[in-house]
Each structure stands twice: as C-alpha cells, then as structure tokens.
Amino acid sequence: MIRVAQFKEFNGPQALQLEEVIEPVPGPNDVLIKVTAVGLNFFDTLLLRNKYQVTPPLPFSPGAEIAGVIERLGTDVTDLEAGQRVVAFIGGNGCREKVVTKARNVIPIPDGVSDEVAAGIPITYGTAIHAFKDRAKLQPGETVAVLGAAGGAGLAAIEIAKLMGGRIIAVASSGDKLALAREHGAHEGINYETEDLKARLKALTLPKGVDVLYDTVGGPAAEPSLRAMAWEGRYLVLGFASGTIPKIPLNLLLLKGCSMVGVFWTSFVERNPVAHRANMVQLLDWCEKGLIRPHVHASFALEETAKALSLIEARKVTGKVIINPQL
Numbered sequence: 001m002i003r004v005a006q007f008k009e010f011n012g013p014q015a016l017q018l019e020e021v022i023e024p025v026p027g028p029n030d031v032l033i034k035v036t037a038v039g040l041n042f043f044d045t046l047l048l049r050n051k052y053q054v055t056p057p058l059p060f061s062p063g064a065e066i067a068g069v070i071e072r073l074g075t076d077v078t079d080l081e082a083g084q085r086v087v088a089f090i091g092g093n094g095c096r097e098k099v100v101t102k103a104r105n106v107i108p109i110p111d112g113v114s115d116e117v118a119a120g121i122p123i124t125y126g127t128a129i130h131a132f133k134d135r136a137k138l139q140p141g142e143t144v145a146v147l148g149a150a151g152g153a154g155l156a157a158i159e160i161a162k163l164m165g166g167r168i169i170a171v172a173s174s175g176d177k178l179a180l181a182r183e184h185g186a187h188e189g190i191n192y193e194t195e196d197l198k199a200r201l202k203a204l205t206l207p208k209g210v211d212v213l214y215d216t217v218g219g220p221a222a223e224p225s226l227r228a229m230a231w232e233g234r235y236l237v238l239g240f241a242s243g244t245i246p247k248i249p250l251n252l253l254l255l256k257g258c259s260m261v262g263v264f265w266t267s268f269v270e271r272n273p274v275a276h277r278a279n280m281v282q283l284l285d286w287c288e289k290g291l292i293r294p295h296v297h298a299s300f301a302l303e304e305t306a307k308a309l310s311l312i313e314a315r316k317v318t319g320k321v322i323i324n325p326q327l
C-alpha cells in the first residue's frame, strides 16, 4: 500500500484526505517512481474547486510535476535505470508516495540539481521558455513586464526573460514581493496595489511602451497594462489568478498595432513533446550552471498538502511550494 493525499469532492483544500491505496504496477513502457518532491501550482487550487479548464476524475490527487527515484522499470524500458533520479510532468495525481508514468515522460536530473528544485521546474520555467521563445519571440533589449512577479510563474518568467536579454519590470502587490523579484533579476518594480499601473509602465518604458507583457493574473490589471503596450508589442495571456477573466476593448489592439497571444503550456507539451523535452534539458542545464535559481517558498509533508494549497489561495506564497511524500 502507499499513502496518498486525495479528494473525492470539489470543496477546496479542506476536502483533501490522507489515505492508503494499492501500490501501482508499471506497464511495459512505464516506470514506477518513488516520489521525493511534488511541485504545487495555482491550478491545483482551481482543480480542487472544479474551476479549471478540465474536470479531473475523482478521487484525484493534486500535483502535476514530480521528482524522485526510479524504483522499477516496465519490461520494454531500456534507456533508463532503477535508482536514477528523474523529474516528470505527469498532469496530476502527484501527491502520492509512488507514481507510475510513461518512461517517455521522465527526464534525468543532473547531479547539481536537488529533487526539490527539479520538481518546481517543469510547469513554471517550462511555460516561461515556451512563452518568450515560441510565442512572443522575445528579442534582446526588449522590455518585459511581469504581473504577479513573485509567484511561481512570475519569478520563472523574470529569470528566463532576463537570460534572453530582456529588460524586466516586475509588478506585484507588496514591497517584499518586489524585493524578491529584484533578487531574481528584475530591473524595476511596480506595486499595483498602491501605484498607477498604466502611468508607471509608460514612465519606465518611455518613449516606446512595453514590448512584451506576461499576464498570469488578469482582472483589473489587464486593461491598464494593455494601454501601456508598445507598437507591435505582444501581450501574453497565461492565466487569471485574480479570479476574473478580463474583457478587453479590441480597439486598443488596433490603435497600438499590438497582439494578444495565448499561451497554454500543457497543450504545447502534448502537441510537441520533442520541443518540450529539449526545453526541459535546457532548463535543467541552466539550473545546474546557476543561470536560473528556482525559489522554493517551503516544503511540506504529504499530510500538510491542504495547508500548502491554502497558502497559495491566500496569495501568501513566493516561488514554489513543494510536497515531500517521504517525510
């Protein structure tokens, strides 16, 4: 038997229960992984309330990205070994002592990267590299504004855009969050709770405006951000952590000759697994070389999964929250 944190009704973090289920058995092309770290993300909180794009089959465990040690290989798996440390995006059901996933999903973790750090890389950093490289086609010297800059997705966006030569403006709700964003490479900071977002974005990007805007927050910050865009700017639509999907006056796109560009990383992974794997290998290499520094807010035991998800909902998390099912 293995321990799992799972929910059987859509009622937020309080619905999570610690239970025992039968240990899964790997099929011919699968691996069984002893999970040492699970990265939690904002969308786990949406899944728990059935507010995400997809409704998960119940019972379901949060946690779509995991790291751990391969314990058993399926009979047809030849390119991996038992005992190897690996990271994988598995889509969900990660908050478990052991998981089975397809061998093609797993990527070896370099020696210089811990399991805890590796588990937080696929979704946030994977999204950032896909967004700036494939969707915005960010160029060196361009200005990049990141909303929700101290969250998991936000800090990853700052680091990746900076590595690509961007000049970064962090936007967040407190001085502490902006200080952390600066530690991760932001050149400027705007507090959107206390400052006029449009005026400050324009002032910091004179005379042109913002070239690329990374929006994981939506809500009331969206329109003032769009009004500060540069001619031929790219406004990246990633998510709505504020809880409100903004409605945009389309004339602004016409007047500014700018684009709004959707980014959906999980769909990209499904549609282009080869490019996803190349991005992951690149990110793990950058991490080992110290060129990206994933920030772990805190690690929790499996029985504390509800507490960890409540912190995300309460907007109290910076960087990533990790669950270690072996604690």
Ligand SMILES: NC(=O)c1ccc[n+]([C@@H]2O[C@H](COP(=O)([O-])OP(=O)(O)OC[C@H]3O[C@@H](n4cnc5c(N)ncnc54)[C@H](OP(=O)(O)O)[C@@H]3O)[C@@H](O)[C@H]2O)c1
Binding pocket: 040, 041, 042, 043, 123, 124, 127, 148, 149, 150, 151, 152, 153, 154, 171, 172, 173, 174, 177, 216, 217, 237, 238, 239, 240, 241, 242, 243, 263, 264, 265, 266, 312, 313, 314, 315, 317, 318, 319
């Ligand atoms: N499209 C994609 O492929 C993709 C990929 C990854 C993530 N996402 C989306 O990106 C968003 C952020 O994900 P994350 O994992 O980085 O989350 P996170 O670490 O919890 O960060 C979210 C940030 O949003 C801001 N925020 C504003 N209003 C909020 C509210 N009412 N509740 C919570 N946070 C609020 C907070 O920053 P301030 O306090 O500074 O405002 C917070 O730091 C989510 O909507 C997620 O679904 C999308």
